[in-house]
Every structure is written in structure tokens, then in C-alpha cells.
Amino acid sequence: MIDVAVTKRLGDFTLDAAFTAPAGVTAIFGRSGSGKSSLINGIAGLLPLDAGHVRVGGTDLTRLPVHKRRIGYVFQDARLFPHMSVLQNLTYGGSHDRGAVIDMLGLDDLLDRRPASLSGGERSRVAIGRALMMRPQLLLMDEPLAALDAPRKAEVLHYLERLCSTARIPIIYVSHAMSEVARLATTLVLLDAGRVTRAGPLDDILSDPAAVPLIGVREAGAVLTGTVRGLNTADGLTEVALSAGRLILPGRLGSPGARIRLRIPAQDVILSTAKPAGLSALNVLRCQIAAIEIGQGPGVAVSLVSGTDRLLARITRRSAALMGLAVGQEVHAILKATAMAPQDIGGSA
Numbered sequence: 001m002i003d004v005a006v007t008k009r010l011g012d013f014t015l016d017a018a019f020t021a022p023a024g025v026t027a028i029f030g031r032s033g034s035g036k037s038s039l040i041n042g043i044a045g046l047l048p049l050d051a052g053h054v055r056v057g058g059t060d061l062t063r064l065p066v067h068k069r070r071i072g073y074v075f076q077d078a079r080l081f082p083h084m085s086v087l088q089n090l091t092y093g094g095s096h097d098r099g100a101v102i103d104m105l106g107l108d109d110l111l112d113r114r115p116a117s118l119s120g121g122e123r124s125r126v127a128i129g130r131a132l133m134m135r136p137q138l139l140l141m142d143e144p145l146a147a148l149d150a151p152r153k154a155e156v157l158h159y160l161e162r163l164c165s166t167a168r169i170p171i172i173y174v175s176h177a178m179s180e181v182a183r184l185a186t187t188l189v190l191l192d193a194g195r196v197t198r199a200g201p202l203d204d205i206l207s208d209p210a211a212v213p214l215i216g217v218r219e220a221g222a223v224l225t226g227t228v229r230g231l232n233t234a235d236g237l238t239e240v241a242l243s244a245g246r247l248i249l250p251g252r253l254g255s256p257g258a259r260i261r262l263r264i265p266a267q268d269v270i271l272s273t274a275k276p277a278g279l280s281a282l283n284v285l286r287c288q289i290a291a292i293e294i295g296q297g298p299g300v301a302v303s304l305v306s307g308t309d310r311l312l313a314r315i316t317r318r319s320a321a322l323m324g325l326a327v328g329q330e331v332h333a334i335l336k337a338t339a340m341a342p343q344d345i346g347g348s349a
């Protein structure tokens, strides 16, 4: 359990953010300038606070000198020591769980190399390993993928997923990319103008139509959890079983039986009151409307329930009126398989 309250005046900007989160990965999400870096720097002790506390398992870390807080920090840029080998960088602050960390992050072949000879993704993995080897009681990551190109991002995300699903320490992960957040986090904290606008279980907030304006219409979308049934090698499509339906998705998404998480952007969901026929989209889920949230602009966010899964659709206000949508109504949600971006599909649900 972490309990954070941070107050800091920075010129015209006031950070006044508080949240609690259970064990697991807590993502802090907000647009540029919302105060994410200031908040995480405040938690780390790098930014002196006007007032506040950072309690991890009941201990208030702000009462300890910074060097005794045992907080691991991974920055946007890896900040490795250029004159040291990878191994020397890794063990700079300690060598806790050395073998397991090297193994988990796939660093074995890099140990003798210097940072200058590493790819951006490899540098990020070393920075994560270094933070873990100091045996932190809290791990902070400030947009660790921001400086990477798409293939490197995918590479490091794979390792981060592994870390996040096995770590026994709380992790706070700052990002403005919802595809990353949805793959890694269990708790979501939304930050706007230095204040927390929502905090709670990730899946609850992502499927809440009232949270769409806070997240942004492009980033909004719920997460489905499914089980891989199998890959059809003839057409390269994978069948994924959901609690009340199935999806057919492009690519190899895991071995049969693997659990996966899929973020479905709300703007990629089409609704139909009649069962669609003669449609090229392969994925149609029968759903019930749980809530309808009318936004400020032309859009309406509709939350849907399909078995134990929740979906979010964003359609125009005009379509909602023409279709006569109402809470409790049965509708068909149409998802276009090819619209599902690889970064929105993650393992270890």
C-alpha cells in the first residue's frame, strides 16, 4: 500500500496531488504540463516539498534522508555512466538479485559492453536493472520509453511487462501513452493541472464513460482480458476467447491458454442495434449498454458489458439519438481486427 500527498508551489504552477494505491503498478497519466514529473520527483525526494508524505507500507519516506529512502528511479534518458561497463553500471548501487535481474532483462550478453555501444532499448534495460539491483522498496519510472523508437519501445515493453507482473515492490510509472499504461498498470491516477482528478483500479476507470474527458477522446478505451485459443497458420489470425464471445486478431499473440490483455480504443468500436450480417469485420460482441455519458462536444461515450468484460464506445451524439440508445439495451459492438494496434495487445493478464 502506498499513500502519497505532495504539495509544491513551482512559480505559477501548484502541485497538490494525493492518492493511495494497493500493491502493484500505479500509473500516473496526464497531458504534458499536468505535473507528472514534478509529482514523481517529489515522491523521489529530488524536489523538496512544501508539505506532504510518501508512505510505503506505513513508513513515511519523507522523514528519512534521501540516501536512506531506497527508492529506485528510472529516468526518460537512461543516465548510465559512460566510462563504466554494463556490469559496473548495474551494480553501482548494489547487486541485489543480480542473476535474476540480468536474466529477467536479458542482459547477459551485454555485461562487458560500454553504454555508448548499446541501442536505446538496451540502455533502458540496463537502467531498469540498475534501479532493481539497489534493492529498492519503491520503484519510480518516468516515461522510460519516451526516448525510444517504436521497435525499441516494443522490446522494452516486453521486459517491463515481465517486471511489472512479477515485482514484489510497488512501482509508480509515469506516462502520457495510454497503450503503455493499459499494458502495465493495475492502478491509474489521472493528473490534471497539478491535481488528481481520478484514482482507482485501472480497468474501472478505463471503462467509465465519465472518465473519457479526463483521459482524452483519442486515448480513451477499455481493456478486455482473453485467453488465446490458437493460431490459424493458414491466414495468420489468432482466436482469443473472452468471457462472452471471441475475437479473431492478426498475428501470433501467444501459445494456446495464454492470458492476454487488449486495449480497445473507444473510437474503434462501432455499435449496431441489429445483428450485423455481410460485414467484413470479424469481431462482433453482443453487449448490453451499462451507461451513456454525453460529452461537451459532438461525442457520446457508451459503456458496454459483455459477460464479465467491459467495453467503451465513442460515437456521435447524432448516431446515439438516431439509434435510440438507452441504458439496458442490447447492442452489437463491432471491432475491426486490423484496427487493433500491436502496442495495445499485451501478455500476462
Ligand SMILES: Nc1ncnc2c1ncn2[C@@H]1O[C@H](COP(=O)(O)OP(=O)(O)OP(=O)(O)O)[C@@H](O)[C@H]1O
Residues within 6 Å of the ligand: 010, 011, 012, 013, 030, 031, 032, 033, 034, 035, 036, 037, 038, 039, 176
Ligand atoms: N522549477 C519550476 N519553476 C516554475 N515552474 C515549473 C518548475 N518546474 C516545473 N514547472 C511547471 O510546472 C508544470 C508541470 O511540469 P511537469 O514537468 O511536472 O509536467 P509533466 O506533466 O511532467 O509534463 P511533460 O509530460 O511535458 O514532461 C509546468 O507548467 C512547468 O512549466
